[in-house]
Amino acid sequence: MGFVLALILAIIIWITIDLIQGSKIRHHSPPSAQLTLNGNIEFIADGEDFFKILLEDVDKAVQHIHMMFYIFRDDETGMKFIEELCRKASEGVSVYLLADYVGSHGLKKTTIEQLTSCGVHFSFSRKIYLPFLFSSLNKRNHRKITIIDGKIGYVGGFNVGDEYAGKKPKFGYWRDYHLRVTGEAVMGLQKQFLFDWKADNAPLQVDDSFYPPLPKGETEIKYHITNGFGVKESFAEYINKATASIIIGSPYFIPGEMVQKSLVDAIQRGVSVKLILPMRADHPLVKEASYRYLVELIEEGGEVYQYMNGFYHAKVMVVDNQICDIGTANFDQRSFHINGEINCIFQSKEVLDQIMEVINRDFIQSERLDLARLKKRTISNRLISPFARLLSHFL
Structure with missing residues (x-):
């Protein structure tokens, strides 16, 4: 028994040291870069x-x-x-x-x-x-x-x-x-x-x-190229500049404190904030990790829609119907802190009109999430929730 406990402790220490020291190495890549063409x-x-x-x-x-x-x-x-x-x-x-x-x-x-x-x-x-x-x-x-x-x-x-x-x-x-x-x-x-x-x-x-x-x-x-740093700062920067509306589409929504605060502040200054997320998650912990963020946004006056016509995997943010960000980064901690990503930020009325036509169609094919339904959680949801929060950095 003592040997098993010692082995488990050794593995935990190994993983901890591995993750801490390994996180300092960005796989020969700069953490963040921007290129405008x-x-x-x-x-x-x-x-x-x-x-x-x-x-x-x-x-x-x-x-x-x-x-x-x-x-x-x-x-x-x-x-x-x-x-x-x-x-x-x-x-x-x-x-x-x-x-x-x-x-x-x-x-x-x-x-x-x-x-x-x-x-x-x-x-x-x-x-x-x-x-x-x-x-x-x-x-x-x-x-x-x-x-x-x-x-x-x-x-x-x-x-x-x-x-x-x-x-x-x-x-x-x-x-x-x-x-x-x-x-x-x-x-x-x-x-x-x-x-x-x-x-x-x-x-x-x-x-x-x-x-x-x-x-x-x-x-x-503008290409925003990131390797575990810079995505959340970019998202927060554009959210903080919004004066009228913010639309976010993502398969996962685990924004963390910085981006969540920017969204709540935007709602409180009168900006319309709308999210499109999938109805069905492709990961068992994603919905629970999203729970507290979605509750707060809806309570503050944000609108959350769940896509019903299949699986929603788009990554998009549109600010004030003028600035658009489309790329590979999700609104989650893995994209914010771990993955290599690339996003494109641009302003083009012609392209934005096409994008908004699709987004509006996606809203029509979605169901608005109300607070009562969101808070109606099963016992298993409540049991999973602490693990989802603990692992949210890796989801």
């Missing part, structure tokens, strides 16, 4: 549309394809991409595919062998390493970016898998937001892909084709 934006909010447009652009590639996803599956949807990437590699196109080690752990060894044997350069991002086993397991590259011939870029919430195409009955229709970028702003995505690739591999030999001359573009785009 001009470009043109196409907004995509449907999985089938996203995969169709992306595959069409991949098919037209003549020089190189650089692709990074948090989740890349070898299911029906994933195999379409694998076959297309292999075909392009066989034509002489330089193809690099980067997938997060934990997010894409389901990729079979035979699939990876298929990719590499056909000429695709494949690598996992943020591999697990010793002595910081637990901290490296915890630090994920949550970015989803694609660059084709240095001329077309993609960034947003969609990963590659059947569920994102709405083909998984468990989730049903999948709502997400993604951006197709052209113009000079593609350079920012290219730089980030090359940086992420270099973090786990030998750096690519960069030539002029990676950064071809591009038209400036009509919209100023």
Whole structure:
């Protein structure tokens, strides 16, 4: 018995030291960076549309394809991409595919062998390493970016898998937001892909084709690139500037004290605050971790809506119907303190009109959460709640 207790204590001490010391290492990445460039934006909010447009652009590639996803599956949807990437590699196109080690752990060894044997350069991002086993397991590259011939870029919430195409009955229709970028702003995505690739591999030999001359573009785009620091500060900054309205969409809502205070202060100064969240959580502790934040917001006068038409995975914030933030970061502690993320902040009436049309449709397909229903909790919810709060930093 004494040996077992000593072993448990040793493991706890090991994990604690691992997480504390490992948290000081940002995987060779700066904690936060901002890059402002001009470009043109196409907004995509449907999985089938996203995969169709992306595959069409991949098919037209003549020089190189650089692709990074948090989740890349070898299911029906994933195999379409694998076959297309292999075909392009066989034509002489330089193809690099980067997938997060934990997010894409389901990729079979035979699939990876298929990719590499056909000429695709494949690598996992943020591999697990010793002595910081637990901290490296915890630090994920949550970015989803694609660059084709240095001329077309993609960034947003969609990963590659059947569920994102709405083909998984468990989730049903999948709502997400993604951006197709052209113009000079593609350079920012290219730089980030090359940086992420270099973090786990030998750096690519960069030539002029990676950064071809591009038209400036009509919209100023600010890329906010983060690695465990800077997301909550950015969100709070824009929330604090709001004078009329704030709309937030996220699959998870665990804002922490700083962002929560900014939202409550906004409501108290007369700003309309509306949230869209999924009705069904894809994690057993998320709803309980969100509970106290949602109760406070509703009590202060905020409005919370739960998306009913499938699973809501979009990451968006619109301030005063003028400033829009779309990217990979969720409104949760993992995105705020741990993950590698990239968000795009821009002002474009034309694009915002398209985004607001979809957001308004999402509100219609949602049910407003009232305080009485929110507070109606089962015994199991109450028992889970302390654990959810304890683990909220990792959710």
